[in-house]
Every structure is written in C-alpha cells, then in structure tokens.
Amino acid sequence: MMSYIRALGSFGTHKDSKMMVEAEVILSSMSGNPRFPDPIPSLAEVESSYDEYLAHLTRAEWTRGRVDRALKRESKAKLAGLLGELAAYVNYVAKGELSILYSSGFPIFTGRKKGKSPDVPIGGRLSDGHVSGEVRFDFASLGRDMTYEYTYAIWTSAEEVQPESPELQWEKSLFTTRSRNNLIKGLPSRAIVFAKVRGINRHGVGDWSDAVSLIVR
Known part of the structure; x- marks a missing residue:
C-alpha cells in the first residue's frame, strides 16, 4: 500500500478566519522558498487576491451591506481558486515528498490509499x-x-x-x-x-x- 500524500487545495468552504490564516501561512512559507522557484500562479497574484479579499471582508463586517457581502464572497472564491491552482503546482513539484510539501505551508493529507497512475484523459x-x-x-x-x-x-x-x-x-x-x-x-x-x-x-x-x-x- 502506497502513501497518497498531497497538499490539500480545497479552501472555498472554510470559514473566513481560517482561510485568512491559511493564506497568510502559505504566502509566507512559499515566499523565497528555493523548492518552489516558479510558482503557478505567481505569489504576487495570490497576494493581490488576498489583499482584495481582506479589504472586502473588513468592509463587509463593518457595513453588513448586501453589496459588500457579495463582493466579499466573490473575492473569497477568487482567492480559493488561486490557492487550489497553487496547491496543484506544489503537488507537481513535491511528488509526495513530505519535507517539500510541509515547507509550502499548505495543509497536507498523509492518509494511505491504494492506487495507480492516472488514466489517459478523454473528451478533450x-x-x-x-x-x-x-x-x-x-x-x-x-x-x-x-x-x-x-x-x-x-x-x-x-x-x-x-x-x-x-x-x-x-x-x-x-x-x-x-x-x-x-x-x-x-x-x-x-x-x-x-x-x-x-x-x-x-x-x-x-x-x-x-x-x-x-x-x-
């Protein structure tokens, strides 16, 4: 049985407070990390999305307005999508090596699961x-x-x-x-x-x- 070890990339359902902490940890861990020399998407793009989310979150908590809450949800979904793409890049680089995965700051799944290499995608x-x-x-x-x-x-x-x-x-x-x-x-x-x-x-x-x-x- 082989370890199915990977960075987790699903953030959209997390509470705002948890997602903010996770994003901060990931950005600080990935910044200048020689194991991830060319992140996709770029850390600058992720950080810009994080700043946008933080601004909308702060305003929505202050005003409670419908428009501000909608903007907060949209910016959260955007950041969650970028973090998911970044997790895919981390998994590609790390190829299951725990020391590399942990250095990314992402939450890591270390469960065990039987499996095989992926099939060929169809329906392109x-x-x-x-x-x-x-x-x-x-x-x-x-x-x-x-x-x-x-x-x-x-x-x-x-x-x-x-x-x-x-x-x-x-x-x-x-x-x-x-x-x-x-x-x-x-x-x-x-x-x-x-x-x-x-x-x-x-x-x-x-x-x-x-x-x-x-x-x-």
Missing part, C-alpha cells in the same frame, strides 16, 4: 473564449484529488500539420485541478491552436491525451 475539446485570442480547454475528469498538466502549440502557417509533427513547438506546461473552463489566452487570431493534457497523482504521471485543435477567432 477546445472552444472559443469570451474574447478574441482566447480559447477554453475542457476534458473529462479523472476523479477527485487529481492534478492536470496541459500544454498547447500554435500553428500559423498555411501548410497543414499533424499534432505529432516535430514542427509544432509546445509551450511551457500549465497546471490545474479542474477539468473544465481552462483558459488559454493571448493567441494570434486565425492561428490553429493544439492542446493536450495528462493526469498526475501520487502514484505517477499518466500519458498525454490525443491533441485537439481549433482555429482561433
């Missing part, structure tokens, strides 16, 4: 985003407590190209815990974008999915 689909130059990447979930690594390649030539072609230059990997609504931004209009994904868990890294493609609007 690219669709138009909300604005020009943006696409949305969805695929079928592989279950709970899964990290996904996905990447994309841009093709601007008029010549046809196959997804497995060595001419395609795949971009730096992105990481998420979600199987839906993963946005790829800043793409050139009329280019063809290819995307593929694989699952990661404590037991290993799965194989890449088949690539899917879409013409960017």
